[in-house]
Amino acid sequence: MLKKIYLLLLIFPLTCLGMELPKESVVAGGVVNVLLLEANKPAPVAHFLDKRVLVINDRGWWLAVVGIPLDTKAGRYDLKVKTAKKPMKFRITVKPKKYPEQHLTIKNKRMVNPNPVDLAKIKADRVILSKALSTWSKQAIIDFSFKPPVEGRLSSRFGLRRFFNKQEKNPHSGLDIAAPTGTKIKAPATAKVINTGSYYYSGNAVFLDHGQGLITGYFHLNKINVKIGDMVKQGDILGTVGSTGRVTGPHLHWNVYLNGTKVDPALFIAKDIPRLAAKNKKKKSKK
Ligand SMILES: [Zn+2]
CATH class of the missing domain: 2.60.40.1590 (Peptidoglycan hydrolase domains)
Structure with missing residues (x-):
């Protein structure tokens, strides 16, 4: 067999x-x-x-x-x-894979070394987030026809080993798409809003359930335009790009979860990646 x-x-x-x-x-x-x-x-x-x-x-x-x-x-x-x-x-x-290193400087030192009050908030956030991420809905049909949530510049890839102010922190768990504050963030596919909130590192965030443990997360939003329980279809506005939480500038940090683990979002929009990455090259050559 x-x-x-x-x-x-x-x-x-x-x-x-x-x-x-x-x-x-x-x-x-x-x-x-x-x-x-x-x-x-x-x-x-x-x-x-x-x-x-x-x-x-x-x-x-x-x-x-x-x-x-x-x-x-x-x-x-x-x-x-x-x-x-x-x-x-x-x-x-x-197979083995070595992700590159990325070194960033964060001006707000509490975002790198949180104080006891911040740590309490981080702990409380974790409880809420792990509950949202453990969502399992049984639906048989899953819409995998993802479109990029923001039409912007691919600024940081998934998996980078991250150093904030020279201290090694958790690796980069999502894909960063940089765009001006206020740029619309769109649902990549049909899904249900399972969580919205304001979190210490993620800032204003939205989580979508696509079914059977496929969950997506949208971080650092300026504004949130949806509420828990909303059904969204591809292209519906979730909110706008901002710089809330731990950031170096306005961008969308996009997470994709499968079986309770973060995976590379680029795999879900593979044919769009060259276009978004090309915008990054243009920006770099302008400098
Ligand atoms: Zn990010």
Whole structure:
């Protein structure tokens, strides 16, 4: 059976199947799409590193879209799958990847070394955010046809090892798109607003649930235009670009989560990345 699947994979790469899926990158912080079994069987339940994984029916096959945590070491891991009959395991080989370093200077020192009052706020934020991020909605159809939330300049990529005022902090967990304050931020695809708020590092933020643990986050907003429970479709205005929270200038920090882990948002808008990155080059050559 497995041999058959591998053979099929060789003959029909997933990109040829038609459905828009995130681009594969089997590295820490990447995404891997795994064909599980034919969809004439009941939907299987898949777990990766003990976290429930998104499973969709993609043209007659159950397919798992798996997020690989940024702190995953290169090596072999199992995707564990429960089916109506016997449990199955699919081997995922995570390749090594070295993300570049980025050194930033933050003027507001409390954003690098928070005081006790700030730490209490950060702790309270974490409780709210982890609750929002643990949202699991069962919907069978997931809209993966993402468009960039802001038409701007790709200023910082995902995964960069970050040093703020010479101190190493957490790696960059999202994609930064720089645009002037007030630029509209649009929903990349159909989703539901599950959280809005003002957080210490993220500033004004919005979180969208796209279904089965696919969640997106929008940080540092100037204004928020949606409320919890709103349904949005692609292009609806979530708010505007700002510089609230820990920033060096106005931009959107965009997070994408799969199975409870942050993955590279660029994989969801792969065909738009060259255009956004080209704007960055133009800006640099102007300096
Ligand atoms: Zn960022």
